[in-house]
Amino acid sequence: MxxxxxxxxxxxxxxxxxxxxxxxxxxxxxxxxxxxxxxxxxxxxxxxxxxxxxxxxxxxxxxxxxxxxxxxxxxxxxxxxxxxxxxxxxxxxxxxxxxxxxxxxxxxxxxxxxxxxxxxxxxxxxxxxxxxxxxxxxxxxxxxxxxxxxxxxxxxxxxxxxxxxxxxxxxxxxxxxxxxxxxxxxxxxxxxxxxxxxxxxxxxxxxxxxxxxxxxxxxPANLRKLMKSNILEIITTDSRKAVALLREKLTGESISLFGARIHVTTATPEPTASRISSLLREEGISLQSMREVEPNLEDVFVSVLSEERR
Amino acid sequence: MMDRLKAMLVKEFIQAFRDPRMRFILLVIPIMQTIIFGYAVNTDVTDVATAVYDLDNSRESRDLIDRFARSEYFSEYEYVQREERVRELLDRGDVRAVIRLERGFGAAIRSGRPAAVQLLLDGTDSNTAGIVAGYAATIVSRYNIDVSTQRLAHRGIVPGPAGVRLETRAWFNENLESRNYYVPAVIANIVMVITMLLSSMAVVREKEIGTMEQMIVTPIGKWEFILGKTVPFVLIGFINVALVTAAAVFWFKVPLRGSLFLLFFGTALFLLSSLGFGLFISTVSHTQQQAMMSAFFFLFPAMLLSGFAFPIANMPEPVQWLTYLNPLRYYLVIIREIFLKGVGIEILWPQMAGLAILGACIFFFAVSRFRKTLS
Structure with a gap:
């Protein structure tokens, strides 16, 4: 052929x-x-x-x-x-x-x-x-x-x-x-x-x-580059409650849950990170870790989908 | 082409005979049905339970009652003493006929006046009631002849032989046994149910379990698939004809006077229609349950309008025309005439031609609807 x-x-x-x-x-x-x-x-x-x-x-x-x-x-x-x-x-x-x-x-x-x-x-x-x-x-x-x-x-x-x-x-x-x-x-x-x-x-x-x-x-590698935003990966003691809270307060960012890990997609990582810390503190949810990670395909997918649906 | 068809056939046979329940349905049920049906379907009316209400109780009345009791058609159930009991017995269905003789019956006969005998019938089953009335009329007219003969003898006249004597001979079914008429017809019903129902279900099953989607993507041709699905049922249909014929001939002693070969040839023509309907049903059904429902939608009218139980000649004319579209109609004639009359193709060719034309139309219509793509 x-x-x-x-x-x-x-x-x-x-x-x-x-x-x-x-x-x-x-x-x-x-x-x-x-x-x-x-x-x-x-x-x-x-x-x-x-x-x-x-x-x-x-x-x-x-x-x-x-x-x-x-x-x-x-x-x-x-x-x-x-x-x-x-x-x-x-x-x-x-x-x-x-x-x-x-x-x-x-x-x-x-x-x-x-x-x-x-x-x-x-x-x-x-x-x-x-x-x-x-x-x-x-x-x-x-x-x-x-x-x-x-x-x-x-x-x-x-x-x-x-x-x-x-x-x-x-x-x-x-x-x-x-x-x-x-x-x-x-x-x-x-x-x-x-x-x-x-x-x-x-x-x-x-x-x-x-x-x-x-x-x-x-x-897959090029698709990751499609992500103009950065990903903050957050691990908390009560991820469900945290997701609900973040979805309510952070209206500009997309938030998704992968098991216990919460991914927040944001164009402005630093101010968002400090906003998240204070929000969680106010609600008494303890933050175990927060770091910037490489987007995986799921993030790309979520981000592309949310852009499309917007 | 032949290799793929062979593969389909091998697969279908393994599937049809691997399941013990399926083997039972294909091989045992037809024989069981024939036997049960052979005993159950009997429209011969004999031994009708009859009550006697004899208010006269004379020699003459007892003589007439005796004539009823001695015939094979009536059997004495009870001598009734009260009027209410007559009603009660008929209501409960304990008797289907009541003979009632008024006081003065014997006296009237003796003095040469007309006398009356009343026959009360349970008319719910109009057919049987009619037959019973016929029997009664025969017995009563025989009694009349005897009474007249006696009266003439008293006056010294010996009557000469009667003018006309009816001599009846039933050809093809000498003893007028309804079983000889119905048992061969069971072949048609069993072949129709088994081949139409199972062939449509066999195709739809492939849709249900997802193998159809897989078959569509293989290079198997439409005809290879269709033949692979229908040829096994032609064979199963033949096996069923053989089984039911054996049960009819050896168990019920139904005469098989015609050619066995012609019977199978007629069956082959009928299968064209039956499998054509099966294939058609499979193109409009998505589940086996739907296929079964649709099959019954065809089966019931086909059986009712076939002449299996109700003579086509008794149907209104428009309905009679409709029966020409019913393949079972032709097949029943072929089966009954081969069994009882023993006629050959020189008589049956119009039925066979009708079946062939109808079958070809149905089958090719179904095939043209059959698509080797999804939805």
Missing amino acids: TAPHAIRVENLGKQFAGVTAVDDVSFSVAPGELFGLIGPDGAGKTTTVRMLASIMDPTAGDAWVTGRHTVREAEKVKEDISYMSQRFGLYPDLTVQENIDFYADIYGIGKKERRERIDRLLAFSNLTPFRQRLAGKLSGGMKQKLGLACALIHTPAVLFLDEPTNGVDPVSRRDFWRILHQLLEEGVTIFVTTAYLDEADRCHRVGLIDKGRLLACDT
Whole structure:
């Protein structure tokens, strides 16, 4: 495949009965790239990935995958890609082996090649001991890995993953990303959507999507530079109360809570810091630490979103 | 093409027969239904529980009552002594008929005057009541002939043979057993329910568990998918026909006079419609529950307007026209005529042609609605 882009999207849009799910989205993904589409639930991630995988027709714009048009050459696109939906379609009443065999038959994988591939995929996903187990009896993480194994039974040029690690335990999540990085080494282009912002940091490039609109699209490092403001990280004894207080008093700044840590995004760190100290003191909340930190992707996201929504 | 279709078929068969409940539904239920149905559906009216209210109690009245009791149609339930008891027995449904003879019945007969016998019927079930009235009329007219003969004999006249004697022979079902008419028709109902319902559910199940989305993105063709989903049910339909036919022939001794091959050929034509409806239902349903509801929406009118229980000839003309759109109508004729009349394709071809045309239309309409994309 010599197309300059693995994926090219131009002014893509999708309306469902008057509701705009995806609105005028354009971007491209280079071959061999790991691209992450990040956004909250209902942002339009799934609709976008379905349109790219040629299983849903857009209502506006065009998309090409490996140089082929997703509507006019849908069946060709399908031969070049793998797609794993949020709930990968496994047959719960078939065994692990039968599920993989079925997809191997559908993709027309020859008998000799198949045995070797299946052995490798099962080993790769630590599923070898479970060959004869019914897919419905696997844990959530194992189901996702089996789904990936089925999706990879043929060698796709582009792999589309829709929230592959949603609801998966941390160990399986790590396994899963390890597998994805191995695939990158084999030259597969990967397009992944996720609501986990920490996973976005593992991507080469990230697109931020909200309410169907692509707000930003760049490398994680460049996205951080988007932040014109600074981040103050505060740890207090009563973070919930502190957040409520700060949200009430500091109207110019955006405040978000990550576990016990409060991030205050501000253009003027010094005066804000002293204001915060006095506010907390007045309310009798003890401040354990306050320091300026590098923005993480979540901060970027929150900041971009709040600018957009303003 | 063949490899992918084979993969679909293998998968469908594993899924259909792996679940023990499914095996039970596919193999045991049809036989059970045939047997229960064979015993339950019996429109032959015999041994009607009858009360007798004989106010006359003469030789003549007892003679007439005796004639009722000796026939296989009536069975004496009770000799009633009080007027109120008649009402009570009918109200409670203990009897379906009451024979009432007024005082003076015997005297009237003896003196050559007309006498009356009253037959009270429970008319709730109008069909049965009508049949019972017919039986009673036969018994009474026989009694009249005997009385007249006796009267003539008293005057020394020996009557010659009556002018007309009706000789009835029922062809195809010599003993007029309703079972012979209904049991073969069970085949049609079972094949229709199982193939339409299960095929639509099999497709919708893939939507429900999310495998449909996955199938759409594979290079599998629309026809490969559709054939993969329907061919197993053609086979299951054939297995059901074989099972029900065996139960009908060996258990109920229903005669199978025609060609078994023609029966299966007719079944194949019928499956085109049945699976076409199933496929159509799967294109309009998102959950298995919806599919089941929609299937019943087709099944009930199809059964009621098929001639299975209610003769089409008795329906108002516009409804009769409507039944031409019902594939079950043709299939029932084919099954009943093959079983009882033993006729061949030279008689059945119009039914088969009707079924083929209807089936092709339904199936291709459903296929054209079937999309290999989401929503």
